[in-house]
Amino acid sequence: MPEEVGPFHLNDYVAYVQEFIRHIGPEVNTISVCQPTVPVLAAISVMATHGEFTPRTMTMMGGPIDARRTPTAVNDLAMNKSHSWFENNVIYRVPPNFPGAGRRVYPGFMQHTGFVAMNPDRHVNSHYDYFLDLIRGDDDSAEAHRQFYDEYNAVLDMxxxxxxxxxxxxxxxxxxxxxxxDFNGTLVNPADIKTTALLTVEGELDDISGTGQTRAAHDLCAQIPEDRKFHYDVEGAGHYGIFSGRRWREKVYPQIRDFIKQHNQPAQPQA
Structure with a gap:
């Protein structure tokens, strides 16, 4: 994003989500994973407050809706360092000759390094197994490794x-x-959401978004009827396992598919 187009704020993200929802229309179903669960819930909450239609369903997966619950190492770092520490230590300008030159960003390579540093032994073992798979000629396992890390390594400057x-x-x-x-003069209040069905998904072994952080959406969305609120704990799954790989395909996806199918009726405008 060129520097001359101006800044991009968290509330801009929320506004874009609202724009996408309005463009698709009342038949939309939303799925958010990890950090985007927060601005997506904010976007839908404000739409409900203003009396707009809201999505038929919201699926929120492994996100820090309430990061006070079961804090992880990621949460502890963010909580224990000051705002100025982050600004002075992890923010850099995009170098010349690169798209967005001059823009202040949190570099993708730093995010990637942080993720790897959380579980270095696991990544070392994974790459060693990949080496053994290549020697054995186990092309399927080697390709699965490549596909996972192609996605895992695809980070973006923020x-x-x-x-x-x-x-x-x-x-x-x-x-x-x-x-x-405060979103442009409106307090974000998830309790204003009334008709949208809610599904939250958490991984048993998630070390990025701790247990209960995503499920907190149920308490915040107090006016959604209980028979339209659902939660699914994915046994044996870490953070990435809830949206990638075998557990996603065999366990999580069928739950989301059936949830959306069951509640894919028109959502009425909020009263």
Missing amino acids: PADYYLETIKAVFQDFSLPSGTW
Whole structure:
């Protein structure tokens, strides 16, 4: 994104989600994974507050809706470092001769390094197994490894404003669950959502979004009827396992598919 187009903020993300929902129309079903669960819930909440239609279903997977619950190492870092620490230590300008030159960003390579550093032994063992698979001629296993790491390594530079505001709102101020998030003059209130069905998904071994952080959406969306709220714990799954690989294909996807099919009726405008 060229520097001259201006900044990109967390509330801009929320506004884009709303724009996408309005463009698709009332038949839309939303699925959000990890950090986007927070702005997606905010976007739908504000639409409900303003009396707009809301999606037929919301599926939220492994996201820090309330990062105070079962904090992980990721949460602890964000909570224990000041806003200025992040700005001074992880924000850099895009070098010349690259798209977006001059823009302040949280570089993708730093995010990637942080993820790998959380479980270095697991990644070393995975690459060693990949080497053995190549020697044995196990092409299927080797290709599965390549596909996973092609996706795992595909990180993106994030605009500094967006990144820093996310750290503050999600992991330091807990603005969504505390009811203090101001979106362009409107307080974000998930309790205004009434008709959208809700499914939350968490991994038993998730070390990025801890147990209960995503499920917190059930408490916040207090006016969604209980028979339209569902939660699924994925046994044996880490963070990536809930949306990638065998557990996603065999366990999680069928749950989401059936949930959307069951609740894929028109959502009425909020009263």
